[in-house]
Amino acid sequence: MERSYRLVVLCHCILNANAIVDGEARYPGAMGEFLAPLVAEGTGIIQLPCPESTFLGLRRCPMGVEQYDSPAFRRHCSRILEPFMDQIQDALQNGVQVLGVVGVKGSPSCGVTATCTGRMSPDTRKVVDFAVRYGSAGVFIQVLRRELLARGIDLPMTDVDNGDPSSASWKAAREELTAEAAEAPARGGSNIFVPPLHISSGF
Numbered sequence: 001m002e003r004s005y006r007l008v009v010l011c012h013c014i015l016n017a018n019a020i021v022d023g024e025a026r027y028p029g030a031m032g033e034f035l036a037p038l039v040a041e042g043t044g045i046i047q048l049p050c051p052e053s054t055f056l057g058l059r060r061c062p063m064g065v066e067q068y069d070s071p072a073f074r075r076h077c078s079r080i081l082e083p084f085m086d087q088i089q090d091a092l093q094n095g096v097q098v099l100g101v102v103g104v105k106g107s108p109s110c111g112v113t114a115t116c117t118g119r120m121s122p123d124t125r126k127v128v129d130f131a132v133r134y135g136s137a138g139v140f141i142q143v144l145r146r147e148l149l150a151r152g153i154d155l156p157m158t159d160v161d162n163g164d165p166s167s168a169s170w171k172a173a174r175e176e177l178t179a180e181a182a183e184a185p186a187r188g189g190s191n192i193f194v195p196p197l198h199i200s201s202g203f
């Protein structure tokens with residue numbers, strides 16, 4: 001069977017709820033309703049690593065973007081992303097259409113259109129005043145965007161709410177990615193610029 005030459009990049013817990021902070025998951029495994037039409041249309045998936053669980057493990061506490069925004073966490077994000085950057089670049093250089101990135105709305109790490117904020121209480125040493133902050137991305141997505149642009153790759157991005165999985169629609173996400181891709185020239189650049197693949201003829 002001919003392959004589709006088309007893929008989308010998904011944040012980790014869209015396919016694996018076990019990475020989510022203990023007690024916060026709203027589905028047992030993968031976001032099946034979101035994924036079913038994506039799989040049915042023949043789009044491939046690159047699943048990014050979960051930056052929080054690979055940094056602090058599965059027993060971590062809920063935290064906001066202020067607590068994750070540290071040089072060490074940013075360096076961790078950059079390090080775990082590197083092989084995935086290679087995979088995305090290689091796919092583009094070999095004629096695979098990369099539709100974009102789907103993150104997790106409201107996450108301090110993987111939010112695209114919204115992240116969450118909070119402060120550390122000096123009394124309890126717990127994060128309090130948790131709130132969603134619209135219009136700003138999580139730390140992992142900030143690093144991802146920077147690393148992609150450093151390679152000349154400007155991918156559209158959107159996010160889905162993993163706290164309300166029935167609201168997540170692949171059709172809507174795909175339309176958002178397509179609309180953002182169409183706007184790329186207005187942002188002052190092409191949607192995707194990838195240097196051509198140089199094949200050595202020295203052998």
Ligand code: SF4
Pocket residue numbers: 011012013014019020021049050051052053104107109110
């Ligand atoms: S939103 Fe990102 S950091 Fe949080 S569990 Fe999902 S993949 Fe991990």
